Amino acid sequence: MTASYHNYILQFKQPSGTSRGVLTQKETWFIVITNNKKRGVGECGILRGLSIDDRPDFEEKLKWVCKNITKGLDSLLSELVEFPSIQFGLEMAFLSLQSEDEFVLFPSAFTKGKTSIPINGLIWMGTKAFMKEQIASKIEAGFSCIKMKIGAIDFKTELELLKSIRDEFSVQDIELRVDANGAFSTSEALEKLQQLSQFNLHSIEQPIKQGLFEDMARLCELSPLPIALDEELIAISSVTKKEELLQAIHPHYIIIKPSLVGGFKGSNEWIKIANKQNIDWWITSALESNVGLNAIAQWTYTLQNKMPQGLGTGSLFTNNLLSPLKVENGTLRYKPKQHWNLNF
Numbered sequence: 001m002t003a004s005y006h007n008y009i010l011q012f013k014q015p016s017g018t019s020r021g022v023l024t025q026k027e028t029w030f031i032v033i034t035n036n037k038k039r040g041v042g043e044c045g046i047l048r049g050l051s052i053d054d055r056p057d058f059e060e061k062l063k064w065v066c067k068n069i070t071k072g073l074d075s076l077l078s079e080l081v082e083f084p085s086i087q088f089g090l091e092m093a094f095l096s097l098q099s100e101d102e103f104v105l106f107p108s109a110f111t112k113g114k115t116s117i118p119i120n121g122l123i124w125m126g127t128k129a130f131m132k133e134q135i136a137s138k139i140e141a142g143f144s145c146i147k148m149k150i151g152a153i154d155f156k157t158e159l160e161l162l163k164s165i166r167d168e169f170s171v172q173d174i175e176l177r178v179d180a181n182g183a184f185s186t187s188e189a190l191e192k193l194q195q196l197s198q199f200n201l202h203s204i205e206q207p208i209k210q211g212l213f214e215d216m217a218r219l220c221e222l223s224p225l226p227i228a229l230d231e232e233l234i235a236i237s238s239v240t241k242k243e244e245l246l247q248a249i250h251p252h253y254i255i256i257k258p259s260l261v262g263g264f265k266g267s268n269e270w271i272k273i274a275n276k277q278n279i280d281w282w283i284t285s286a287l288e289s290n291v292g293l294n295a296i297a298q299w300t301y302t303l304q305n306k307m308p309q310g311l312g313t314g315s316l317f318t319n320n321l322l323s324p325l326k327v328e329n330g331t332l333r334y335k336p337k338q339h340w341n342l343n344f
Contacts (some may be wrong), residue, residue: 001035001068007061008344010317016124027225040097043292044089045259052235053083088263110301116331118308121147142329145175145308151183162199179205186215207231226252257286284310290323
């Protein structure tokens with residue numbers, strides 16, 4: 001058994017704004033394992049400035065993994081706690097290697113094309129006109145759940161945008177989620193949540209920065225709007241620490257990004273703990289290429305979570321790898337007759 005890795009730069013179709021800055025490209029890495037004539041492919045997707053494995057020795061660690069691939073998955077995962085995206089890429093690659101079809105990692109009605117996964121339509125930050133245009137486009141495309149990134153432009157303008165949606169669409173028509181990516185200060189957060197709550201929002205993701213546990217716990221207790229933890233879950237690998245975090249903050253939801261929390265293994269730990277504490281959750285991709293999105297989507301389907309998931313990022317890039325994944329009428333669908341093109 002041998003392994004190699006490949007760097008790939010995904011190019012955004014248009015600059016995409018978040019509260020952490022504007023994205024024009026996204027770096028990712030592929031691990032390819034070969035054993036006799038069989039091939040397994042996985043993706044290690046890091047988010048610069050957010051992933052805990054965004055560090056200078058990332059590529060060196062990938063080289064080490066490829067040299068030591070014969071150690072096997074379990075042994076490698078235990079040595080990669082500080083590199084969750086590589087853990088995920090390896091899980092993917094080994095599943096791919098063992099599968100009859102290298103891209104069908106979790107066979108189901110989804111991979112047979114018989115059913116689909118409801119997803120949210122993502123609205124990126126930008127000018128009022130640009131955001132309004134995106135909202136109209138998502139509604140026209142059949143999305144019943146819209147997630148809007150907030151916190152980078154004027155808050156009053158963001159409130160006006162939300163009001164314009166609610167003036168036209170009721171809660172029954174459109175579910176609205178917002179994601180602040182930690183943009184609110186602790187002193188202003190509660191007041192902003194109160195203003196946002198007038199629009200019957202489903203939830204807000206990460207209103208304040210991660211790591212402010214007492215402030216976040218207080219917000220979750222007092223907020224008129226359900227709070228979802230996102231970035232808060234990053235860098236916590238021990239099961240005990242995960243339990244302690246959710247007990248201390250007790251959010252309404254957690255959002256799980258496998259690339260950031262240690263792949264399927266790390267994600268399943270979060271889900272198990274959240275279920276025990278009666279905390280709801282959903283799964284979100286983290287700007288992976290279609291290789292990573294494919295793995296996350298297939299696994300997500302097996303969880304049978306009926307909420308709209310955050311799995312629609314594949315259409316953002318000009319040079320994404322061709323795959324059978326298609327967004328149709330607000331859902332993600334797998335078209336088994338369409339082929340992959342791994343030209344990386």
